[in-house]
Amino acid sequence: MDDKFLKPYDPASTETRIYEMWEESGFFNPDNLPEELTAQNGKPFTIVMPPPNANGNLHVGHALGMTMEDIMTRVKRMQGYRALWLPGADHAGFETQVVYEKKLEKEGRSRFGMDPQELYKEILAFTLENKANMENQVRSLGASCDWTREKFTLDPDVVAEVQRTFVRMFEDGLIYRGKRTVNWCSKHQTSLSDVETESVEETTPFYTFKYGPFDIGTVRPETKFGDKYVVMHPDDARYAEYKHGDTFDLEWINGPITATVIKDESVDPAFGTGVMTITPWHSQVDFEIAKRHNLDIEQIIDWRGKLLPIAGEFEGVKIIEARPKIVEKLAAKGLLVSTDAAYKNIVKRCYKCSTIIEPQVKDQWFVKMAPLAQSALESVNAGETRFIPEHEEKVFRYWMENALDWNISRQIVWGIPIPAWFKGEEVMASLESPGEGWEMDTDTFDTWFSSGQWPLIMSGYPDGKDYAQYYSTDVMETGRDLVFKWIPRMVIFGLYLGKKSPFHTVYLHGMVNDAQGKKMSKSKGNVINPLDLTAKYGTDALRISLVIGNTPGTDLAMREDKVKGYKNFANKIWNITRFILENTQDADLEAARTSDDQSMRDELDTVIADITKDMDEYRIYMAAEKIYHYVWDRLASEILEDSKKVFAAEDEEAKASRKALLRSLLRDALTILHPFMPFVTEEIWQSLPETRGMLMVSPWPQVSAAATDTTHAP
RNA sequence: GCGCGGUUAGCUCAGUUGGUAGAGCGCGUCAUUGACGUUGACGAUGUCGGGGGUUCGAAUCCCUCACCGCGCACCA
Numbered sequence: 058m059d060d061k062f063l064k065p066y067d068p069a070s071t072e073t074r075i076y077e078m079w080e081e082s083g084f085f086n087p088d089n090l091p092e093e094l095t096a097q098n099g100k101p102f103t104i105v106m107p108p109p110n111a112n113g114n115l116h117v118g119h120a121l122g123m124t125m126e127d128i129m130t131r132v133k134r135m136q137g138y139r140a141l142w143l144p145g146a147d148h149a150g151f152e153t154q155v156v157y158e159k160k161l162e163k164e165g166r167s168r169f170g171m172d173p174q175e176l177y178k179e180i181l182a183f184t185l186e187n188k189a190n191m192e193n194q195v196r197s198l199g200a201s202c203d204w205t206r207e208k209f210t211l212d213p214d215v216v217a218e219v220q221r222t223f224v225r226m227f228e229d230g231l232i233y234r235g236k237r238t239v240n241w242c243s244k245h246q247t248s249l250s251d252v253e254t255e256s257v258e259e260t261t262p263f264y265t266f267k268y269g270p271f272d273i274g275t276v277r278p279e280t281k282f283g284d285k286y287v288v289m290h291p292d293d294a295r296y297a298e299y300k301h302g303d304t305f306d307l308e309w310i311n312g313p314i315t316a317t318v319i320k321d322e323s324v325d326p327a328f329g330t331g332v333m334t335i336t337p338w339h340s341q342v343d344f345e346i347a348k349r350h351n352l353d354i355e356q357i358i359d360w361r362g363k364l365l366p367i368a369g370e371f372e373g374v375k376i377i378e379a380r381p382k383i384v385e386k387l388a389a390k391g392l393l394v395s396t397d398a399a400y401k402n403i404v405k406r407c408y409k410c411s412t413i414i415e416p417q418v419k420d421q422w423f424v425k426m427a428p429l430a431q432s433a434l435e436s437v438n439a440g441e442t443r444f445i446p447e448h449e450e451k452v453f454r455y456w457m458e459n460a461l462d463w464n465i466s467r468q469i470v471w472g473i474p475i476p477a478w479f480k481g482e483e484v485m486a487s488l489e490s491p492g493e494g495w496e497m498d499t500d501t502f503d504t505w506f507s508s509g510q511w512p513l514i515m516s517g518y519p520d521g522k523d524y525a526q527y528y529s530t531d532v533m534e535t536g537r538d539l540v541f542k543w544i545p546r547m548v549i550f551g552l553y554l555g556k557k558s559p560f561h562t563v564y565l566h567g568m569v570n571d572a573q574g575k576k577m578s579k580s581k582g583n584v585i586n587p588l589d590l591t592a593k594y595g596t597d598a599l600r601i602s603l604v605i606g607n608t609p610g611t612d613l614a615m616r617e618d619k620v621k622g623y624k625n626f627a628n629k630i631w632n633i634t635r636f637i638l639e640n641t642q643d644a645d646l647e648a649a650r651t652s653d654d655q656s657m658r659d660e661l662d663t664v665i666a667d668i669t670k671d672m673d674e675y676r677i678y679m680a681a682e683k684i685y686h687y688v689w690d691r692l693a694s695e696i697l698e699d700s701k702k703v704f705a706a707e708d709e710e711a712k713a714s715r716k717a718l719l720r721s722l723l724r725d726a727l728t729i730l731h732p733f734m735p736f737v738t739e740e741i742w743q744s745l746p747e748t749r750g751m752l753m754v755s756p757w758p759q760v761s762a763a764a765t766d767t768t769h770a771p
Numbered sequence: 772g773c774g775c776g777g778u779u780a781g782c783u784c785a786g787u788u789g790g791u792a793g794a795g796c797g798c799g800u801c802a803u804u805g806a807c808g809u810u811g812a813c814g815a816u817g818u819c820g821g822g823g824g825u826u827c828g829a830a831u832c833c834c835u836c837a838c839c840g841c842g843c844a845c846c847a
Contacts, residue, residue, distance in 0.1 A: 065809070238845085256844065263847090274847060288847090325846060333847045342845040403844070416845090452775065452842080459843090541842085574783075574840090606784055606794075610776080612840090614783050618796055625809040636806035676787065682794075697806075 058638040059744045066631035068595030072736045076196055079739075084754050085203045087139035094754050098137030103530040104130055105515045105560075106202055107539070108145035108210065108508065111188035112153040115195070117569045117577070117615055118536060120587035121607070123198045124600045125566055125677065126534045130201055131732035132672050135757040141527055142202040143515040144195065146188045146209045150472035150504040151253065155245065155409045157183055157471070169246070173470045173499075180471045181211075194588060199596050199735045201753065206523075208515060210507050211473070215514055219507045220476040220488055222554065223422075227477075227486035231425050231553075232465075234477075234484045238341040239464055241417040242407040243362035247468040248421060250503055251461065252542050254405045254414050263400035264384060265329070267392045269307030269316060271296075274329035276402055277336070278383045279376045282310060282368045283355045284334035288346060291320040293331050310387060311369040321346050338418050358415060376415075422475060422500075426460035429549040433457050441558040442548060445675050446610040449540050449565050456541040465503045472501025509546030512559035519554070533560040537567055537610050564675055567612040569603075574614045585615055594624040597734035601626070604681045604733060626685065627737045630730070633693050634741050637719045640704055644716035646747060651711055654718040657696060661687070661722055662760040665729055669757070681733050688726050696722065720747065725758045 083089040087101070104126050109119055126142060134140035157180045158168055168176055188209065195202070208215055226232040239248035261276045271287055289296045301320040306313055316334075323346060324333060337347035337354040347354050357367055364371045364379055371379050387393050405414040434457050436442060437450065444450040466475065477498040478485040485491045510518075512533070517524035529551065535543065544563055551559030570576055571583040578584065590599045602620045607613045650658065664687050671680035696719075703715045724745065731738040731752050742752035 062806090065807085251843095276847075323845090328846055335847080340845070340847080342847075345845075402846085446776095448775070455774065455843080538842090568841095572783080576841095608785075611784085612776095616783065616796075619783080621809085622795065625807095628809050629807070632807035632809090634806085639806070671787085674787075678785080679787075682785080686794085693807085694811075698811090701805090 058635070058642070061744070062631065062635040062638065066595075066628045066737055066740075068597065068627070068736065069592075071740050072197070072199070072591075072596055075736050075739050076199065079201060079751070079753055080196070080204070082751060082754075084134075084751070085142075085201050086205050087134075087141045087203070090134070090139060091750075091754055094134075094756060095137050095139055097756070100138055101527055102130070102133040102138035102140045103516065103527045104142045104532050104534060105512045105530050106142060106144045106200075107533075107535045107543075108147040108511065109191050109195070110149035110152055111146040111184045111191055111209070112149055112156045113187060113191075115191060115198075115587060117585050117587045117590075117603075119194075120198055120599060121566055121569055121603045121613070122534060122536065123195060123200050124603050125564065126532075127198070127200050127202075127600075127735070128604065128677055128732045129532060129534065129564075131735065131753065132757065134201070134753070135728070135731070135755060137756065141206075141523075142200070144192075144200070144202040144204060144207045145511065145515060146191060146207070147504065147508060148184060148209070148211045148471065150501060151245075151247065151249070151409070151467060151469060152504070153180060153184060154469045154471040158245075177470045184211075197588065197591060197596065199600065201735070206515070210504075210511075215507070216473050217488075218514055218518070219473050219502065219510060222510060222550070223476055223502075223506075224486045224488060226424065226553075231429065232486070233423055233425060234420060235423045235462075236418060236420050237423065237462075237464075238344045238416045239419045239421055240405065240414045241360070241419070242410065242412050243360065243415055244410050244412040245407065245469070246360065248417075248419060248464055248466060249407065249414070250464055250505070252505075253408050255408045256403045256405050258401055259404045260398075261400055261402050261404070263397040263402075264387075265394040265396075266387055267394055268309070268332075268334060269305050271332045272330045272394050273332055273334050275334075276400065277339075277380075278387065279364065279371075279379045280336040280339050280357050281334065281383070282364070282371075283338075283357050284309075284336055285314060285316050286319045286335050286347075286350075286352055287316050287332060288319045288321050288324050288335055289332045290322060290324045290326045293324075293326045295326075295331065308390065308392070310383060319346070319350055319352070321349065339416050341416055344416075344418065354418060356418070358417075360417070362415060421464050421466040422477065422498075424463040424465055424506075426462050429553060430457040430460040430545070432552045433545060433548045436548065436552055436558045441561065443562050444540075445562060445564045446608075449537065449563070449610060452540050453544060456545050460545070463503075465506045466498075466500040467503055468500055470501065472504065473507055474498070475500050475502055505543065505546050508543060509550045510554065512547055512551060513555050528555055528559070529557045530560045532562045532564055534564040534566070537565040540565055562675070565610050567607070567610055569613050569615050572614055572616045574612065585617075590617070590620050594620045595627055595736070597627050597737050598624040600735075601681055601685070601733050604678055605685060606682065607678050609675065609678075626689065627734060629689055629693060630727075630734075630737055630741065633688070633697065634723065634744075636697055637723050638744075640700070641716040641720055644720055645713055646717050646720055648713040648717040649710070650718065651714045653711075654714045658718060658721065660691075661725055662758075665725065665758050666760045668729060669760075684726075684730050684733065688730065692722060692726060720745075724748070727752060728755060728758055 106126060109115060130140045130142040161167060240254050241248055263274055263276050264278055265272050265274050268287060299318045301318060303318040304315055306315050335343035335346055337343045338356045339358060357365055358376055359365055362376055364374050366372050407414060475498045476488050478487060478491050478495040480495045512530050516528035516530060547559050587599060598620050602623045668680040668683050700715050700719060703711050727738045727742055739752045742748050
């Protein structure tokens, strides 16, 4: 017996060595798997790793995802599949640019005024450094992914493919240039998609002003300078005397103006006075009304959030400061009818800096979502994509049924350039310049535009050697929060480009919260760093503590004492091995089995069959718990205790039988535990006299048909 | 307002097609020079959110109410 078993299990001196052995073996690449392993099955099994953002450290949510994906991959590999887990890294456009801008701020610098190319180079250097760091963190979690196939979203071939998709969609009429209302962040100076904003309910005073013969309500007096249309429902009897197109003169903020009556069915007669004025440039709804009636659309607020010359004396004032002054002025003119100070409304804010989003009208590229969403729904209806947990499918459907056209233009440098060209009013989508006088778009793609194509690109689309074999992929394992941000986009692109749903199963894990179940956040100071935990308790302990009791889609409260408990479990396995090796030095592994021992062997077979089924059905949390119980409560507490009596007695046949049995149980227990706790199990495997090669590529135990039939409880 | 989820032991949560409630941690008692004190044995604590229904039988299926969490939202 190896002397190392005389001391407690030491993850620190084990994990790096074991990982290097695995990585050097080449078995993370399914093309290299031993023939005798893949002979029984040989089918591909593919998981695409959600590419972590290369702009910082992994958080504990990453640790959960990586663990789940690694478990699925390892089980399939041991079952003889050509298991391929494809790692990647995301440049994470806006996210990374925000991180970098914060860094610049700390250094007293600003992106504005910097040469864009210089800024790009700086962020690239920053990202590449973080990317290497991130990759090592993924390794330290034990991830058995194929690094030889790793891609970065800014690799030249990826960029080229994403740009080709844009051109193709433009040619197919699925992408258009539109002058439309966008979510504008005046701090970050870019438009944002709807999923990059958050809506917060806030108390904002609701003012009612006299507007000629009408009373009109607003929470945004600062936008009212250009309001020259007054809108009401066509069937509102109170205003029947006013006809669509009537004009009238009135006294307004900066003097007399002429206003026009507009009748539009979108106005709710029950809200306020049933009359409103509109500011089409700074409101989505107003913009739609203006378009329906072909009305003038005028910008009031500039891109920095300051009032334009139309505001007269208020020109150049920040809107937040202008508001009370405008109310004051209207009140002085006797035009303020009432103020409801307790009014609650929804304010949209930038999800990164919480700056209030200013709707602005801007020329941007939009993806026409309706036909794409329709195909995604049809695919799900046809059962081509299955959600775990099932109820998440409803969330997916809701998004697909309500998908608005998607703004993919970002006014930031850190991203994939949009291959679009302008010449006067002319617009072209093309990888090359269409000719003289054409200027390329300076905008970059929304990151989801590239990450939406990730399963395709990672599996070699359109003509890579892997593509036919590994697309579509098997499982997409990711966080529940991405069910409407990322999943729909992957399905859409997968169907559009690859003609198949990009994965047959979507496994969504819940969010990892703190011990009290509260969301982790830097401001609360309750963030748990997974690497602190692995350093303290070992990676295996962290992995299995993230898995046991964690049902898909349900949030997990991360408690350090739980990790500590599973560190004890890793050591328990270590000591089980010590006991067995100490007592079976002279074992004949082929010794005849007593009937007692045969029934113990059958019992493990039943457990194996049971957890194999759990794994097939993605009940990973349950499989893990069953193995844990078998190893600790049955094997250690009962079978080992019983064995002490057998060894102390005189029955030589029983002793010989038991010795062989214990070795057999240990080997299979290590095997089924390996996907969950790969390091300690591999380390022990390497020390068993009867084993050859690596546990990582040892076959998953085969059990008899009788054991497989677990439906008939005794 | 719409949607989704949750409500089970002090805490965090399981409970796979309905068959008299489980785990970990915590708590209590006892044991142990033992493979392991990073241990073992035993134990206590639950009207399974409330109400109604279906059923021989409901934590589990249906209806309803309450509360908590999350997401979405172009009511000025």
